Amino acid sequence: MNIDPKTIIVVNVVGSLLMSLGLWSASKGYFSSLIAVKSWSIATFMQAVGWFVLGVLRTIIPEWISIALGNTLLLFCLLYYYNIILVFFGKPPRLLLQWVLPLIEFGFLSLFYFSEFDQKFRVSFMSLLGSIALLLSAYEVLFAQKSKLISNRFTGLFFGICGFLLFVRSGYYAFFDIPKNQIGFGPSIQQNLMFLFFYITSVMMTFGFLLMCIDRFAKEQKENEAKSKLAEKKIRNYLAELQSLNLTKDKFFSILAHDLKGPIGGISSFASMILEDIESQSIEKSKRALSLLVQSSGDVYNLLENLLTWARSQTGEVEYNPTTFSAFQLIETVMSVLSFPAENKFVILENKIPISLTVYGDQKMLETVFRNLIANAIKYSKASDKIQIHLEDREQSILFIVEDNGIGMDEKIYRKLFQIDTKQISIPGTNGERGTGLGLILSNEFILRHGGKIWVESETGIGSKFFVELPKDYSISSTT
Numbered sequence: 458m459n460i461d462p463k464t465i466i467v468v469n470v471v472g473s474l475l476m477s478l479g480l481w482s483a484s485k486g487y488f489s490s491l492i493a494v495k496s497w498s499i500a501t502f503m504q505a506v507g508w509f510v511l512g513v514l515r516t517i518i519p520e521w522i523s524i525a526l527g528n529t530l531l532l533f534c535l536l537y538y539y540n541i542i543l544v545f546f547g548k549p550p551r552l553l554l555q556w557v558l559p560l561i562e563f564g565f566l567s568l569f570y571f572s573e574f575d576q577k578f579r580v581s582f583m584s585l586l587g588s589i590a591l592l593l594s595a596y597e598v599l600f601a602q603k604s605k606l607i608s609n610r611f612t613g614l615f616f617g618i619c620g621f622l623l624f625v626r627s628g629y630y631a632f633f634d635i636p637k638n639q640i641g642f643g644p645s646i647q648q649n650l651m652f653l654f655f656y657i658t659s660v661m662m663t664f665g666f667l668l669m670c671i672d673r674f675a676k677e678q679k680e681n682e683a684k685s686k687l688a689e690k691k692i693r694n695y696l697a698e699l700q701s702l703n704l705t706k707d708k709f710f711s712i713l714a715h716d717l718k719g720p721i722g723g724i725s726s727f728a729s730m731i732l733e734d735i736e737s738q739s740i741e742k743s744k745r746a747l748s749l750l751v752q753s754s755g756d757v758y759n760l761l762e763n764l765l766t767w768a769r770s771q772t773g774e775v776e777y778n779p780t781t782f783s784a785f786q787l788i789e790t791v792m793s794v795l796s797f798p799a800e801n802k803f804v805i806l807e808n809k810i811p812i813s814l815t816v817y818g819d820q821k822m823l824e825t826v827f828r829n830l831i832a833n834a835i836k837y838s839k840a841s842d843k844i845q846i847h848l849e850d851r852e853q854s855i856l857f858i859v860e861d862n863g864i865g866m867d868e869k870i871y872r873k874l875f876q877i878d879t880k881q882i883s884i885p886g887t888n889g890e891r892g893t894g895l896g897l898i899l900s901n902e903f904i905l906r907h908g909g910k911i912w913v914e915s916e917t918g919i920g921s922k923f924f925v926e927l928p929k930d931y932s933i934s935s936t937t
Contacts, residue, residue, distance in 0.1 A: 466512030473505035525566040535590035584627035591620030612665030809847035829896035836886035838863035862920035
C-alpha cells in the first residue's frame with residue numbers, strides 16, 4: 458500500500474503536541490495540585506520530539522542519527538511515564554534506569570546501523586526495551602498498589618496489553634524472516650499500522666492516567682476537608698455530596714469502559730483484516746480498511762478531548778463569560794468545523810438562523826453545545842440527508858432547533874440522554890460511529906449555566922430534533 462509513512466508520523470507529532478498542550482492547561486487549573494500532570498505533559502512533548510526526529514527529519518539529517526536519537530527519545534518518554542507513575546504512588550523514581558536504558562539503546566542502534574548483521578534485530582531490540590518500560594508501568598498500577606479502582610484497572614490493563622504486544626513483536630522480528638520494507642523507512646502497511654498503534658497507545662495511556670488523576674483529586678479533596686475544623690453538619694453534608702459525586706463518577710467510568718470497546722475493538726478487527734489479506738487484497742480495499750482504522754482512533758481521541766472538557770467543567774474552571782455576538786455566525790463557525798465529516802457522508806448542512814439575531818452568552822460554551830448537537834446529527838444521518846438549524850421566537854425565550862431526517866431513535870433511548878447517572882444506550886452511527894453520550898451531557902451543563910434547557914424529540918426512521926431554549930431576558934437580544 459503506497460502511503461508515505463511521514464504522513465502518519467506527522468499525525469503522531471501533531472496529536473502528541475495537542476495532548477501535551479491540553480495536559481499543560483489542565484495542570485494550571487483542575488489538576489494544579491498534582492505535579493504529575495505537568496510531568497506527563499512534558500513527557501508527551503518529548504514523545505512528539507522523538508517522532509519528529511524519527512520521521513520528519515529522516516531525510517534531512519543522517520539516517521543513523523535519526524534512527525538512534527528518535528527511538529532513544531521515545532524510550533526515554535516511556536521510562537519517564539514509568540517514573541511519573543512511581544512518584545504518583547509515593548515511590549522514589551528510578552532515575553538510573555531512565556537514563557541508562559536509553560543510553561544503551563542509543564549506543565546499540567548507532568553501532569548496529571553500521572554492522573553487517575540483519576537489521577531486523579535492531580527492531581527486535583527496540584521493541585524489547587519498550588515492552589520492559591510498559592510492563593513495569595503495568596505492574597506498578599495493577600499489582601504493586603492492589604487497587605480496586607476502575608481507573609487503575611483500566612490504565613494498568615492497557616499498559617500491560619501494549620507491553621505484551623511489543624514483547625511479541627520483539628520475538629517475531631528476532632526469530633522470523635522479515636521483509637526489508639518492514640524494517641526500513643519505506644511504504645509498508647505493517648509499518649503504517651505500527652505507527653498508528655503507537656499513536657493510539659499514547660492517547661489511551663494519557664486517557665487512563667487522567668482517570669487516575671480524577672480519582673486522586675477526589676481523594677485529596679475528601680482528606681483536606683476532613684482535616685478542616687468545619688461544623689459537624691457541614692462535614693456530613695459534604696461527605697454525602699462527595700459520595701454522590703463518586704457514585705456518578707463510577708457510573709460514568711462504566712459508560713466509558715463499555716463504549717470504548719467499540720473503537721478499540723474496531724481497531725483490532727480492521728488491523729486483523731488487513732494483515733490476513735495483505736498479499737491478496739487490492740490497494741483500494743486496503744485504503745478503505747485503513748481509513749476505518751483511522752476513524753476508530755479518531756473516536757478514541759475525541760473521547761479524550763471531551764473527557765478533559767468535562768473534568769474542567771466539574772470544578773467550575775470553565776467560567777461563564779458572556780458577550781454579545783451573532784447567532785448566525787456562531788452556527789456558521791460550527792458548521793465550518795464539521796464540514797469535512799458532513800461532506801464525507803454527503804450530508805447537507807443548512808443554517809436558517811436570521812443574520813440580524815445576536816446572542817448574549819458565552820460564545821465558547823455555545824460553540825461546544827452546537828458542535829456536539831450537529832456532530833451527533835451527522836453521525837446518525839444517511840447520504841443526501843439534510844440537517845437544518847433554525848429557531849422559533851417565543852414570548853419569553855428563543856428556541857434553537859437542530860433538526861435531521863436521519864435514523865432517529867425510540868423513546869427508551871432519548872429519555873436517557875443528558876443524564877450522567879443513567880446507563881446510556883449507545884447505538885452506532887450510519888457509518889458505524891460510536892459514542893458515549895458525553896458530548897450531550899456536557900451540552901446540557903453548559904445550557905443550564907445560561908439559564909436555559911435542552912431536550913430532544915425523535916422517532917425511529919423519521920429523524921430527531923434537538924431543542925435549545927435560552928431565556929430572552931438576559932440571553933438574547935436583536936440588532937436594530
